Amino acid sequence: MNFITSFLLTVGLFIVGYFGSRLPFVFGLVIPYTALTLFVLGLVCRMIAWARVPVPFRIPTTCGQQRSLSWIKSNNLESPFNLLGVVGRMFLEVFFFRSLFRNTKAELYDGTRLVYGSNKFLWVGAMAFHWSFLLIVLRHFRFFTEPVLPCVLWLQDLDGLFEIAVPAFYLTNFFIVAALGYLLARRLFNPQVRYISLGSDYFALFLILAIALTGIWMRYIDKVDVVKIKELVMSLVAFAPVVPDGIGWLFFVHLFFVCVLLAYFPFSKLLHMPGVFFSPTRNLANNNRAKRHINPWNPEVKCHTYEEWEDEFRDTLKRIGLPLDKAE
């Protein structure tokens, strides 16, 4: 159900994009600017909103030995006790999905024995998807600058290392589609993941898949005029927009999908990208006992003081001979 809704929604967006090619001014200029504005403002506002919420307690999840006695080997990456450790831990989380790498699968063998097999599929799929996505985004920078930055060219060469076809076939194109296919299949066929999946979970995958597929279509099958597209993009970048004639409808569909993604990003689970940097269980050092953490709203609470306690139990205390602060 959720799956179908999301699929239909994506098809709907495709059709809108198709007809959009007849309104180049709106779909080539107005919508991209709007989407980009929403993306930037949305993200900035969200991050400010997060940053304004205090972190009252220092509660890292420790995944390794603390630093205590000098002769016990502590683990500065899994249980960081200084800034360097925190940075290292975050680096591993962000670039290599360290925590996901731990993934296991619990199974009940013969109905009596629980085993937790290592399960790296999700990690592999997630790495393939995210890294391909990142490289593809970076490669797109050839449209945004003139001359093209050398590092972008270098990336392009690396990505096209296996010159299987002309134009050069990019590995990332293959990986992103395969990975997205896996992630979708997983949502559909893994009963637990299927159960927790919302419409919007499928939608994010379909949307990105649609972007990737229209991109591949443009590049290998129904080739578009890259020179004209670059003209459009450069004019957008320069804030002096012109829409050249003769850009195929396919490009408008691709662009429209990207715009939807940008606009949708700050209001969806895609917020996990900035969010991971804000996660207090990961970005704080486990040095609680060495350095005091301040809670800006540390409340006044009603406590039961020793004096009150002594008053309540004075007779007992006297009888059993425990020392008293006040005799009466």
Added chain:
Amino acid sequence: MSEEKKIKPNEILAGIDYNPPATGWMDTPVDFKKGTFCNSVPAKFMEYLGQPQPHEWKSYQDDWGLPDNWREIIFEGMRERLKKFRTFRVFMDICVRCGACADKCHFFIGSGDPKNMPVLRAELLRAVYKRDFTLAGKIMGRFVGARKLTVQGIKEWFYYFFQCTECRRCSVFCPYGIDTAEITMMGRELLNLLGLNIGWVTEPAANCFRTGNHLGIEPHAFKDSIEFACDDVFDNTGVKVEAPINRKGAEVLFVSPSADYFGTPHYYTLMGYLLLFHAVGLDYTWSAYASEGGNFGLFHSHDMMKRLNNKIYHEAKRLKVKYIIGGECGHMWRVLHQYMDTMNGPTDFLEVPVSHVTGTRFDHAASTKMIHISEFTADLIKHNKLKLDPSRNNHWNITFHDSCNPARAMGLLEEPRYIIKNVCNNFHEMPENTIREQTFCCGSGSGLGTEENMEMRLRGGLPRANAVKYVKEKHGVNCLACMCAIDKATLPPLLEYWVPGVEVAGVHEFVGNALNIEGQNERTVDLRGEPIKEQEEKKDA
């Protein structure tokens, strides 16, 4: 649950199905099945603690006696907490429902109930956040997981937030570190606003507030039981130990969970502490006022945690000690390590802990001035300051259970292992996915260790018990060592059920057994009073 109706192990195992039901989670109503939830709190304890909306109600009855404006109360409570806790705000926003946490929760593994997947537990709250606090949820509704909060939803919160032991295992595996324990804490705070909590969280909190410990033990009974322990130490070892109480000017204040002086097998651990302190001549004192290190406030609300924890520093200051040592307890150490200093510090009246025997300065506790007893003991052993005869523990074949909080909120992993390896000869680890930071909860933490909740506890404890069974069959393990009062109280019935024949013991019980002390007798019995040699022979035979 009556004896005859008690569900059998093979029934539990045969009934576990990890395939979710046909109806979606939003449309599957919560079922209060006997044996899987805790009793509601009597109003008097709420009143004593000055909690909002105290009233009598029963979780299995239809009418929970909610105030008319319950929805506004909840929304106001959420709004407040979204502004106060970055964890709450960020965790509400960023979950991608990847499912990596799903089968990491012992309650899901033991019950197969999909709402025990941490992600869905959190989603119960997130659905309300989405609908009433976000634009996307207002526009797209169910498509983005928004759901209207109903009375049924409140009941679901109660059932599932009191079916989470706040163990944080899920947070180890989540790619963003989303800590469902944190969500559960928020959920419980919100339920408090409607006067909804369970007896075994609020009653101990009220007791602790009044007398200083969970069980409501008054000073004379406290003193008695410490003295009994001294007597028992003498009977079993021939060593006369002293245990000063409320003594001003001692160097160290010692705080342990109250179960240590009232529960078994905790009691043997207490005897171990007493022997150890005697052996190294520690100048210390107990406190009858701060006679509880454990803190059920952690399972109630941040404010309650602070109110109960306050006593420790307050007492340390009054008694003019230099630093504090804390005994074996899990959630107690979560509070001491991650909350105490922030809540009730700073501690300028104390000094950085220095071992009077080895001279070691415990700089990692430079601010809180409180060290874990296993840090203290490991340091002594490393410097050869204890005379140990590990063969006195030969009748034990030991494995070690990392308690959730020391493992995942402190990183206290090696200290206990180092001690065990020095005081015992037979030690075997459980499989690696079930220990250290991946350790499995006892299934009864965070106030859920009640009799009426037994079936859920047995289910939640299944992963732990299953790992124990593995080492029992493979290495003949007959004792599960741990450093937590809740473990010591709840693991024995759990193991009795799943792996009969494995005992539970605290680490300092073994230390006590192994210690050689001047003036001791022939040490023919261990701290439990059981003959050492005979047991060994029994084992050999």
